[in-house]
Amino acid sequence: MPRSHSVTDILPIEFLVLSFLGFEDCSLYFGRPGRRRRPSDAPSPLWGKTVCTNVQIMRALSVGAIALTKRGFASAGFTLKNWRYDLSIAVICVISAAAFIPPLVFPSLADNEPLNSVFSIAATLVALLVVSKERTANEKASSSKGGMQLLALVPAFSVAAMMASIDYGLILSTAIFQFFFVGFGEEIIFRGYMQSRLNEGFGYPWKFAGVKFGPGLLITSILFGVLHLLNPFNPLQGQYTLAIWSGINSTFGGFLFGFVREKTGDVLAPSIAHGLVDLGQIVPLLL
Numbered sequence: 001m002p003r004s005h006s007v008t009d010i011l012p013i014e015f016l017v018l019s020f021l022g023f024e025d026c027s028l029y030f031g032r033p034g035r036r037r038r039p040s041d042a043p044s045p046l047w048g049k050t051v052c053t054n055v056q057i058m059r060a061l062s063v064g065a066i067a068l069t070k071r072g073f074a075s076a077g078f079t080l081k082n083w084r085y086d087l088s089i090a091v092i093c094v095i096s097a098a099a100f101i102p103p104l105v106f107p108s109l110a111d112n113e114p115l116n117s118v119f120s121i122a123a124t125l126v127a128l129l130v131v132s133k134e135r136t137a138n139e140k141a142s143s144s145k146g147g148m149q150l151l152a153l154v155p156a157f158s159v160a161a162m163m164a165s166i167d168y169g170l171i172l173s174t175a176i177f178q179f180f181f182v183g184f185g186e187e188i189i190f191r192g193y194m195q196s197r198l199n200e201g202f203g204y205p206w207k208f209a210g211v212k213f214g215p216g217l218l219i220t221s222i223l224f225g226v227l228h229l230l231n232p233f234n235p236l237q238g239q240y241t242l243a244i245w246s247g248i249n250s251t252f253g254g255f256l257f258g259f260v261r262e263k264t265g266d267v268l269a270p271s272i273a274h275g276l277v278d279l280g281q282i283v284p285l286l287l
Contacts, residue, residue, distance in 0.1 A: 066193055076196045077267035082137040086269035089134060089260055093273035095127035096120070096256060097280025113245040120249040128256050132209035136263060175279055183275030186224075190254065191261040191270045195220040208259075217258040225251030253277070 066076050099120040103110040110116075198216030205214050229247030232239060257270035264270075 063188065063193075076192045077261060077265065078192065079266045080268060081266070082264065083268060085137040086264050086266060087272060089131060089264055090269045090272035090276060092130050092134065093127050093256060093260065094276050094280050095130060096124040096253065097277045098126075099123040100281045117245040117249055121252050124249075124252045124256050128259060131256070131260060131263065132211070134263075136210065137265070171283065174282060175275075178278040178282065179272075179275035182278055183273075184271040187257060187261075187267050187271040187274050190220055190224050191258055192267040194223070195258055195261060204262075211259065211263045213259065213262045217255065217262060221251050221254035221258055224254030224257075225249075 066073060099116065099122070102119055103116060195216050198219055199214055202215040204212035206212070225247045228250035229242050229244065231243045231246055232241045257274055260270045260273055261267060
């Protein structure tokens with residue numbers, strides 16, 4: 001008979017992981033004063049290596065925790081069973097990247113963080129609503145629709161490329177980084193390990209649009225927001241600023257990715273969604 005897991009059995013591990021994430025996020029800024037640079041700021045190779053190294057450690061920590069607790073990786077959502085369906089759901093989440101459009105159209109809005117946060121939250125809620133209306137994988141057979149949706153994004157980037165002088169190397173490196181280091185790296189630990197473990201303790205007492213979820217989704221979303229809240233925080237450099245609006249936006253984004261995790265039953269969909277959303281927000285800044 002499977003062993004039951006109490007909340008007290010699970011939470012200490014979550015706080016241990018979060019403590020590491022706080023150190024990891026702080027280390028991204030060690031020796032580099034000021035705000036986080038955008039990709040177009042061309043950060044130094046050393047900074048890039050530091051980011052990649054720490055995200056790799058994040059990923060290794062979560063995978064190692066799953067292995068040490070002797071739970072199957074499938075229990076943490078590591079499966080490609082419904083990859084076509086996952087892809088179709090992930091592409092829908094790109095709607096949340098539409099929040100970048102107003103500041104691009106009206107540059108004067110670029111520095112208005114509260115208003116941009118409203119745009120971000122609104123776009124994320126629209127994406128969540130659209131995702132919730134989609135049938136689950138058990139309700140409809142997997143198809144190649146998701147792949148076609150993904151291909152539909154290519155012409156948009158192609159048209160943009162013809163309208164501006166673009167550093168294709170920077171675009172490619174940004175895409176690779178966002179998908180494999182940020183998207184998959186953060187989703188494996190938050191939605192793969194952390195949310196799955198919390199679900200073991202709290203269960204799935206609630207349901208929305210036919211998708212069962214529990215406090216684990218809410219807690220993981222909040223912790224995801226806290227991680228981004230600490231982005232500029234670096235006591236090693238005497239910086240104690242908190243990214244309030246980023247933390248709020250990331251909490252809502254984390255809820256979207258967590259809901260996708262519960263709807264699809266795996267971490268592939270939220271990982272792709274995370275990468276696509278970040279890419280959709282960053283690429284326009286590079287054009």
